[in-house]
Amino acid sequence: MSRGTVPELLERNEITELQQWLAEHQPHEIADEIARADELGAVLLFRLLGKDEALTVFEELDPPDQQKVLSGLRDHSFRELVEAMDPDDRVRLLGESPAKFAHRVLAGLSPPERATTAALLGYPEGSVGRFMTPETVTIRQYMTVSQALDRVHDRGADAETVYTLLIVDDQRHFIGTVSLRDLVLGSAGQRVSEFAETDAPRVKATDDAEDAARLMQDANLLDLPVVDSEDRVLGLLTIDDAVDLIEAADSEDIARQAAATPWSGHYMSASVLQLARSRIVWLLLLIVAATLTVNVLQFFESTLEEVTTLALFVPLLIGTGGNAGAQAATASVRALAVGEVRTGDILRVAWRECRVGLTLGLALAAIGMVLGTVFVHVRVAATLAVSLIAVCAWAAMIGASMPLLAKRAGIDPAVISTPLVTTLVDATGLIIYFLVARAFLGL
Amino acid sequence: MSRGTVPELLERNEITELQQWLAEHQPHEIADEIARADELGAVLLFRLLGKDEALTVFEELDPPDQQKVLSGLRDHSFRELVEAMDPDDRVRLLGESPAKFAHRVLAGLSPPERATTAALLGYPEGSVGRFMTPETVTIRQYMTVSQALDRVHDRGADAETVYTLLIVDDQRHFIGTVSLRDLVLGSAGQRVSEFAETDAPRVKATDDAEDAARLMQDANLLDLPVVDSEDRVLGLLTIDDAVDLIEAADSEDIARQAAATPWSGHYMSASVLQLARSRIVWLLLLIVAATLTVNVLQFFESTLEEVTTLALFVPLLIGTGGNAGAQAATASVRALAVGEVRTGDILRVAWRECRVGLTLGLALAAIGMVLGTVFVHVRVAATLAVSLIAVCAWAAMIGASMPLLAKRAGIDPAVISTPLVTTLVDATGLIIYFLVARAFLGL
Structure with a gap:
């Protein structure tokens, strides 16, 4: 057992203790400590690793942390490392790096690796092409099982996966897939064509990567064939990349839902300024939008002055509506993300959520009635209760519809964040409240 | 091309058109339509499927939708279907079903399948045991590659996966794993022990399933060995189940973040009452908590009456603080979920977020200063600006710390939802605002 946590050992520069810690831990645990450390610490930890383990650990880092480690390495180790990376991982790293760093990576590569990388970089950001591996094993449908297994044996070492084999014709057109499982369970003399899945799902390299990953999840696929516009095989999207894609998409959606700009780094290695930057834009937009509430209150200022007790319930009412x-x-953003709702469902969704809001509003109105009566008197209580019903129905309806409208307009539905909905409901909720108050209190 | 969408065809009962639609679509697309349909429609669609395809489609449904389909089937088809399910999928279905339905499932099973199912059901909910497959291929380390491949050939048909083979001793103790890839790429005479990964990560059947799934993602594993407390092999957690676990956990976290109770069904097949039920409890708790804001406003009522213009900025200030x-x-809940932050980091997190909040507050205060001056006058503007700085720092600090405190107390950190934080910040933000106002306006 080493004495102290890794950050403490790094602080005290205790090399022997660090080496012992590294020997006792799994690559993904080491990757986590590297991600949490600053650049100096990260590079030190990384240099203490053996060559093979270093590569394994490196592959488990996120791109910003890979960059952190690489920036601290000398040319020779730097080149060795980027040359050994899988092409799809390398492309992801380059996609998130500043130009100068990307240039250094590309310059360090051998010509064939550079060509592969450049080809993948040619696909649009966020497309399947950026995440697929071109290193696959292709076979022919007239092969026997034993011929196909021989080919896997000969060619498999360079491939990222050998569990899904691509059946192609002379021009590399996609014919189907066959799983290594079927080959191993089959008998030597059977033909590959007997096992071929010719209607296996496949995607184009220019298709959206997140959609492809969700397709793999829905259809329980280990690997998804990727083809070009003429149905020629380009590579495979593997499940490990699909899982990372789904997780990254979920993290992005979650960040957006709280009105923050998603960023791909480690939370603990982000600086105060980086965190502030990821949040400030939305906060500024929202405070400007919130100026509407000032306008509304100013418009109804005479009502408010006449019945100052109305002000008591403003935060409660708009808070509940926002919630x-x-x-x-x-619910709507998530249902869109996992494919349970489509933009065509908008009227159905709006009508359902309106009824859900009314149901919720009725329950909350009962509490509002009690609170209003206790704190002020029954007419203000009635105002509050009726407003709660109207605000909840309105809030649920627009809250659920806006993400679908956004998607229809080609905007990421997750942009309809909780704070955005809350801010809009604040202003409209106040209008509802004061209109109800005027009617009920005869102002 | 069929004429009309599936719901329309179901409505009009156009069997031929439906059959054509089913023939033209992939199992996961069919599963999606079944999930969206009501019970009658779901069962009709399902019965139109061929036997093999029916099983594939069934496996891609979520447990509530599986139950919907099964409830509409006759005993014979019902039994055939539950008998053919993978044991881990069956256990998941039973875990989410009412007792009467579960009883019917268990009663329909053959004795060996019932025994396997009962064993898995013995593990706690949410544990690895509920999701693992016991159907694996075990080998011995003294076997040659060709012996091992023969064994896979003979035993593999019943196994859920053959890509990760478990090396065990006479008492089924875990020795290590070997991948089918290594065997196929190796030469016939080599020993299994040459490829054995003896320090491969493994988990106990009683461990938390979500943690195990995230470990698989971090370490890029296709399958994760599951052992008992004496390190005897029980089965494997496969990547398809891990992906579903991660997605379900993310959906749960997302629902909790918006203060709704997570539920595992399809959004479009949930009734208005089901949706309302999943949201009402938190709304009720939050409106009760929001009563604090009424108390605070009542306490400062004299201040408010003296300077009624203070009320103009209440929604803007507490809204911004809430955001x-x-x-x-x-950010904190997500970092905890993906393992980037641990409970021990709480002081570091609180201090960082306090500084992030101050930074954000300074930027927002500039806008507050302008707004306050335009709408009222400079002293109210200064009150607003200073309050914004204090409220943002306070909100960021408690917003980030509370999930860590919850986790320390053994509560799901995702319970610290956006609405909960917003409601707490509303009340405390008002106190800050009025205290600053009293100081600045000399009240």
Whole structure:
């Protein structure tokens, strides 16, 4: 057992203790400590690793942390490392790096690796092409099982996966897939064509990578064939990349839902300024939008002065409306993300959520009635109760519809964040409240 | 091309058209339509499927939708279907079913399948045991590659996966794993022991399933060995189940973040009452908590009456504070979920977020200063600006710390939802605002 945590050991520069810690831990645990450390610490930890383990650990780092480690390495180790990376991982790293760093990576590569990398970099950001591996094993449908297994044996070492084999014709056109499992369970003389899945799902390299990953999850696929516009085989999207894609998409959606700009680094290695930057834009937009509430209150200032007790319930009312809207918006964004709702469902969704909001509003109105009566008197209580019903129905309806409208307009639905919905409901909720108050209190 | 969408065809009962639609679509697309349909429609669609395809489609349904389909089937088809399910999928279905339905499932099973199912059901909910497959291929380390491949050939048909083979001793103790890839790439005479990964990560059947799934993602594993407390092999957790676990956990976290109770069904097949039920409890708790804001406003009523213009900025101030708190809480909950932050980091997190909040507050204060001056006058503007700085720092700090405190107390950190943080910040933000106002306006 080493004495102290890794950050403490790094602080005290205790090399022997660090080496012992590294020997006792798994690559993914080491990767986590590297991600949490600053650049100096990360590079020190990384240099203490053996060559093979270093590569394994490196592959488990996120791109910003890979960059952190690489920046601290000398040319020779730097080149060795980027040359050994899988092409799809390398492309992801380059996609998130500043130009100068990307240039250094590309310059360090051998010509064939550079060509592969450049080809993948040619696909649009966020497309399947950026995440697929071109290193696959292709076979022919007239082969026997034993011929196909021989080919896997000969060619498999360079491939990222050998569990899904691609059946192609002379021009590399996609014919189907066959799993290594079927070959191993089959008998030597059977033909590959007997096992071929010719209607296996496949995607184009220019298709959206997140959609492809969700397709793999829905259809329980280990690997998804990737083809070009003429149905020629380009590579495979593997499940490990699909899982990372789904997780990254979920993290992005979650960050957006709280009105922050997603960023791909480690939370603990982000600086105060980086965190502030990822949040400030939305906060500024929202405070400007919140100016609406000032306008509304100013418009109804005479009502407010006449019945100052109305002000007592403003935070409670708009807070509750915001909460109901946030629940509906979050449910709608998630249902869109996992494919349970489509943009065509908008009227159905709006009508359902309106009824859900009314149901919730009725329950909350009962509490509002009690609170209003206790704190002020029954007419203000009635105002509050009726407003709660109207605000909840309105909040749930627009909260659930806005993400679908956004998607229809080609905007990421997750942009309809909880704070955005809350802010909009604040202003409209106040209008509802004061209109109800005027009617009920005869102002 | 069929004429109309599936719901329309179901409505009009156009069997031929439905059959054509089914023939033209992939199992996961069919599963999606079944999930969206009501019970009658779901069962009709399902019965139109061929036997093999029916099983594939069934496996891609979520447990509530599986139950919907099964409930509409006659005993014979019902039994055939549950008998053919993978044991881990069956256990998941039973875990989410009412007792009467579960009883019917268990009663329909053959004795060996019932025994396997009962064994898995013995593990706690949410543990690895509930999701693992006991159907694996075990080998011995003294076997040659060709002996091992023969064994896979003979035994593999019943196994859920043959890509990760478990090396065991006479008492089924875990020795290590070997991948089918290594065997196929190796030469016939080599020993299994040459390829054995003896320090491969493994988990106990009683461990938390979500943690195990995240470990698989971090370490890029296709399958994760599951052992008992004496290190005897029980089965494997496969990547398809891990992906589903991660997605379900993310959906749960997202629902909790918006203060809704997570539920595992399809959004479009949930009724208005089901949706309302999943949201009402938190809304009720939050409106009760929001009563604090009424108390605070009542306490400062004299201040408010003296300077009624203070009321103009109440929604803007508490809304902004709520937004800043929501951002911090969401970042903290997510960092905990993906393992980037541990409970021991709480002081570091609180201090960082306090500084992030101050930074954000300074930027927002500039806008507050302008707004306050335009709408009222400079002293109210200064009150607003200073309050914004204090509220943002406070909101970010408690928003980020509360999830860590919750985790320390053994509560799911995702319970610290955006609406909960917003509601707490509302009340405390008002106190800050009025205290600053009293000081600045000399009340």
